Amino acid sequence: MSQLPPFQRFLDIHADGVLRFLIASVGRHDADDAFQETFLSALRAYPRLRPGSDLRGWVLTIAHRKALDVHRGRARRPVPVAEPDHEAAPAHSDGTDGDQWDRVRTLPPRQRAVLTLRYAGELTHAEIATALGCSEEAARRAAADAMKTLRKELSHVTAST
Amino acid sequence: MSLLPPELEPGHAATLAARTAAHAAEQGLADVAYATLDSPLGRLVAVATSRGLARIAYELPNGGLDTILDQIAARLSPRIVEAPARLDDVRRELDEYFAGRRETFEVALDWVLVPGSFGRRVLEQTARIPFGATRSYREIAEQAGSPNAFRAAGNALGANPIPIIVPCHRVLASGGGLGGYTGGLDVKRSLLSIERPSLVG
Numbered sequence: 315m316s317q318l319p320p321f322q323r324f325l326d327i328h329a330d331g332v333l334r335f336l337i338a339s340v341g342r343h344d345a346d347d348a349f350q351e352t353f354l355s356a357l358r359a360y361p362r363l364r365p366g367s368d369l370r371g372w373v374l375t376i377a378h379r380k381a382l383d384v385h386r387g388r389a390r391r392p393v394p395v396a397e398p399d400h401e402a403a404p405a406h407s408d409g410t411d412g413d414q415w416d417r418v419r420t421l422p423p424r425q426r427a428v429l430t431l432r433y434a435g436e437l438t439h440a441e442i443a444t445a446l447g448c449s450e451e452a453a454r455r456a457a458a459d460a461m462k463t464l465r466k467e468l469s470h471v472t473a474s475t
Numbered sequence: 476m477s478l479l480p481p482e483l484e485p486g487h488a489a490t491l492a493a494r495t496a497a498h499a500a501e502q503g504l505a506d507v508a509y510a511t512l513d514s515p516l517g518r519l520v521a522v523a524t525s526r527g528l529a530r531i532a533y534e535l536p537n538g539g540l541d542t543i544l545d546q547i548a549a550r551l552s553p554r555i556v557e558a559p560a561r562l563d564d565v566r567r568e569l570d571e572y573f574a575g576r577r578e579t580f581e582v583a584l585d586w587v588l589v590p591g592s593f594g595r596r597v598l599e600q601t602a603r604i605p606f607g608a609t610r611s612y613r614e615i616a617e618q619a620g621s622p623n624a625f626r627a628a629g630n631a632l633g634a635n636p637i638p639i640i641v642p643c644h645r646v647l648a649s650g651g652g653l654g655g656y657t658g659g660l661d662v663k664r665s666l667l668s669i670e671r672p673s674l675v676g
Contacts (some may be wrong), residue, residue, distance in 0.1 A: 320544040320555040321505065322496060329488040337481040346491055353495045357504050360554055414478055433478035464478075 316365045324360075324369055325353055331370065331435060332377050338415045338434030339381035339426065348384055352377040374435045375445040378427060385423065417467055418460075425460035432457055493557070500558035507547060507555040510562035511540065515573050516662050519639075521562045522547055527583030528565055530636045533658040550588060569639065575669065578606035580640045594631035596620060601632065604645040607671045611649040633657055639666065 318324075332352055336345040355376050363372065418429050424446070431442045439457070443450040500508045503525060511534065512519045520543050522530035529551070532543045544555055559566075564582050571577035584602075589595045596619040604610050610618075616628035632643040633655060644666040648654040656663035 317545075317549055318553040320548045321553055322509075322555055322557045323541070323544070325492050325496065325556070326489075329492040330483060333483060333488045333491065334480045337483075349488075349491045350495045350498065353492070354499060354502075354504060357499050357554060357556075361552065415481055418478070429478060434480045436480065 318360065318363060318365050319369075321357055321360055324356075324373075328370060328373050332373055335374055335377050335430055335435035336381060338418065339378070339430040340384040341416075341419065344384050348377070348380045352380045355380070368441065371437060371441040371444060374431060374437055374441075377435075378431060378445055381430070382423070382427075385426075414464070414468070417464060421460055421463060424456050425463065428453055428457040429460045429464070496556035497558050497560060499556050500561050505554045505556040505558070506552035508558035508561040509544065509547070509555060510557065510559040510566065512562070512566050512569060514569060516658065516665060519569070520544075521565045523561055523565070524551065524585045524587060526585040526587070528562075528637060528640065529585040529588050531565075531638055531640060533638070533662065536658050565640075572639070573669065578670075582640065584637060584640070588636035589631075590634070591631075593619060593621065593624065593627060594634065597628045597631040598635055598637075598641050598643075601635070601643055601646060602641045604642055606642075609645045609647050609667075612646055612654065613649055615646055629655070642666075645670075 329349075333345060333349055336348045336352070340348055352373065356373050359376075363369075415430075415434070418426055420426075421429070427446060428442055431437045431445060432439070437445065439453045440450050442457075443453040446453060448456075496505075499505045507522060507524055507529075509520060509522045512521055516533065518534040520530070520532040520534050520537075520540060521528065522532070522543075530543075530547065534540060534543070537543050548555060568577055568580050568582055572580070586595055586598070589598055597615055600615055600618040601610075612625040612629050612632070613622070615632070616622055616625040619628060621627070632646055635641055635643040635657070638644070638658060644656060644663045646654060653660055653663055
């Protein structure tokens, strides 16, 4: 008999992956709150989920929406808190997330989403396509574009130091 | 160039998960809360709904925590979280009982896991057997309204979802034998000796 696992087991299994994704997407400062909101939303919707669903893809889709809320909230605030300085600090020595994810966070929303879902959430392109409501091909292309942008920025930073 | 997943501080995700589960239980978003409790009889799993305590399970004889929670998910709801604070009263009363400082339990009970009205009557009668006293299966069947249904009463007691607190260990075979016990006869003997040291050698 196939049935949904008890929610606690689902939470325990996916806690690490969701937190990694959220740190990559919104930074450590906002990740804790977004984590709780993600799993509380998941809990509300949980009984309506079909047994046998891709739970990892599902919960990361919810986390992705919460991350979007955080980014939208920041966009509305005039002065962002502790935004990384784009041109300075090529490497991180202060125990924060590292320059790479700091830079990913400044990419356009779609590119940011594919990179965080792919490399922090470790979803496949097909799962990312489901999460973003686009074709697999579009997800793949967005990831490639995003990596290109990121490489360009990082080489620029390296060159300027 | 490769993008590596951000590193996690050790234990941080688990701390957030525990906080989220506790919050879900407090806000009534979860249908079922559980906690594991240590006891002299081995680890217990206590399960509560918003109405009260629905299940006490001896962890090992019932196949382990995962099996117990799978059964609860199938019977009640998959919205189950670990929320130790929700089971504080149960933990305290059981600790006092095992320490010899409590004879009656006061926590609210939820009979949702008891199938059938006869089973419910049997367990309600069982819950009234005083500390230190015992009954026979036949006496319990009689008090539940069906004097001849002592086998059915035995089955209902065997399926008791809330042992210790609904003291099915106080029901013995008519001839003075121990009868049965889901947690094992050693456990039944231990419980009886807590309550009436002279009863069991």
